[in-house]
Amino acid sequence: MRVDLRLNAIVDPERAGGRDLAELARLTAEGGATLIQLRDKHSETRAMIATARAIKQKLAPLGVPFVVNDRLDVALAAGADGVHLGQDDMAAEDARRLLGPGALIGLSVKNTAEAEAAPIGLIDYVGSGGVYATMSKQQKNPPIGPEGLARIITVLRRRAEQSGKALPVCGIAGIDASNAAPVIAAGAEGVAVISALSLAPDPTAAARALREVVDAMLAKRGT
Amino acid sequence: MRVDLRLNAIVDPERAGGRDLAELARLTAEGGATLIQLRDKHSETRAMIATARAIKQKLAPLGVPFVVNDRLDVALAAGADGVHLGQDDMAAEDARRLLGPGALIGLSVKNTAEAEAAPIGLIDYVGSGGVYATMSKQQKNPPIGPEGLARIITVLRRRAEQSGKALPVCGIAGIDASNAAPVIAAGAEGVAVISALSLAPDPTAAARALREVVDAMLAKRGT
Numbered sequence: 084m085r086v087d088l089r090l091n092a093i094v095d096p097e098r099a100g101g102r103d104l105a106e107l108a109r110l111t112a113e114g115g116a117t118l119i120q121l122r123d124k125h126s127e128t129r130a131m132i133a134t135a136r137a138i139k140q141k142l143a144p145l146g147v148p149f150v151v152n153d154r155l156d157v158a159l160a161a162g163a164d165g166v167h168l169g170q171d172d173m174a175a176e177d178a179r180r181l182l183g184p185g186a187l188i189g190l191s192v193k194n195t196a197e198a199e200a201a202p203i204g205l206i207d208y209v210g211s212g213g214v215y216a217t218m219s220k221q222q223k224n225p226p227i228g229p230e231g232l233a234r235i236i237t238v239l240r241r242r243a244e245q246s247g248k249a250l251p252v253c254g255i256a257g258i259d260a261s262n263a264a265p266v267i268a269a270g271a272e273g274v275a276v277i278s279a280l281s282l283a284p285d286p287t288a289a290a291r292a293l294r295e296v297v298d299a300m301l302a303k304r305g306t
Numbered sequence: 307m308r309v310d311l312r313l314n315a316i317v318d319p320e321r322a323g324g325r326d327l328a329e330l331a332r333l334t335a336e337g338g339a340t341l342i343q344l345r346d347k348h349s350e351t352r353a354m355i356a357t358a359r360a361i362k363q364k365l366a367p368l369g370v371p372f373v374v375n376d377r378l379d380v381a382l383a384a385g386a387d388g389v390h391l392g393q394d395d396m397a398a399e400d401a402r403r404l405l406g407p408g409a410l411i412g413l414s415v416k417n418t419a420e421a422e423a424a425p426i427g428l429i430d431y432v433g434s435g436g437v438y439a440t441m442s443k444q445q446k447n448p449p450i451g452p453e454g455l456a457r458i459i460t461v462l463r464r465r466a467e468q469s470g471k472a473l474p475v476c477g478i479a480g481i482d483a484s485n486a487a488p489v490i491a492a493g494a495e496g497v498a499v500i501s502a503l504s505l506a507p508d509p510t511a512a513a514r515a516l517r518e519v520v521d522a523m524l525a526k527r528g529t
Contacts, residue, residue: 128395159404160397181379
């Protein structure tokens with residue numbers, strides 16, 4: 084499934100400043116988020132499903148797709164568009180088999196070794212980083228920077244071309260409107276953003292500002 | 307799906323004394339466990355799926371069914387026979403819709419209010435407790451004892467009869483061969499056991515001892 088990865092807004096109860104996640108999803112989508120991801124590592128399953136359903140309902144009139152991080156059970160129960168998988172989550176092969184060809188499957192890729200091993204034929208997009216330092220997630224490795232991102236994208240681009248497939252990549256970690264441009268310059272099709280949207284005074288305005296930077300850089304690149 | 311609930315062995319990495327869970331499942335099944343449940347609240351999804359697949363493989367030649375606690379995604383990926391759901395897990399309605407009529411769905415019921423609310427038509431069995439004090443799980447409420455279990459079973463039995471359905475119940479928490487008899491005397495069809503099997507020097511012998519008590523009590527009851 085072809086996905087618009089320009090602004091991937093990730094909503095996480097631990098980085099939402101107490102805001103309602105479904106409302107946050109709606110606000111960022113109205114500002115131009117092109118893909119919403121629910122990431123919740125600690126809630127009970129029933130609560131996650133309720134949140135996912137609420138997000139889906141808010142996004143339906145806006146036509147913005149919605150994936151669930153890791154939890155395919157939550158995605159299935161809530162009727163989300165797909166899942167975003169980390170390297171320790173379900174294998175893409177299993178997820179594709181269980182969700183079918185129409186589902187959206189994203190994969191996190193943190194280095195060139197993971198880029199070489201990524202199951203290109205089974206996934207729709209890649210989230211790659213951590214590009215910059217961030218507070219949203221325990222970072223085990225130092226930030227890779229736009230240079231590290233460019234190296235990963237080079238590998239993914241080569242492999243995607245070999246399989247005759249488009250595989251958009253978004254950079255992730257520590258990205259906001261002030262530092263998004265180098266991420267696109269590094270070859271990414273977009274940015275994945277948590278705190279700079281969820282904790283912004285006005286998430287819609289923050290999304291709009293990010294989209295302006297991303298869109299301008301993509302236009303410059305002639306994409 | 308009709309399930310033999312006489313000895314429900316639950317394997318949990320936090321209560322396995324470092325033992326391999328698949329091997330533990332096999333050992334208890336060889337001793338007479340009639341249903342195996344994998345309960346894992348903390349591992350990464352990929353690791354859970356690997357464990358579930360290993361359990362399934364070990365149990366296949368023994369014909370003992372296997373359910374996954376909470377995680378329907380893991381159950382689906384590994385091809386388990388079903389799921390066991392707590393009150394904070396996925397709703398039985400969603401699980402049944404996603405797994406189909408042939409899957410095994412169990413539900414935890416902790417009190418008579420939950421017994422009154424249980425979706426009888428959607429589930430195959432109930433695990434009820436905590437009957438005795440246990441170290442296996444943070445117990446929020448005091449043990450209900452065989453008397454409390456009997457009250458819950460009375461409610462479930464009435465409701466199951468009204469829907470013309472058999473709904474076996476197993477007691478759970480702190481059960482071993484020394485205290486299993488009152489659980490069956492209270493009306494349960496079996497016992498769910500973690501530590502008394504997983505941490506036993508010989509899990510097969512421990513399973514056999516538990517089955518002897520359960521089978522003797524069921525025979526006495528004329529079941």
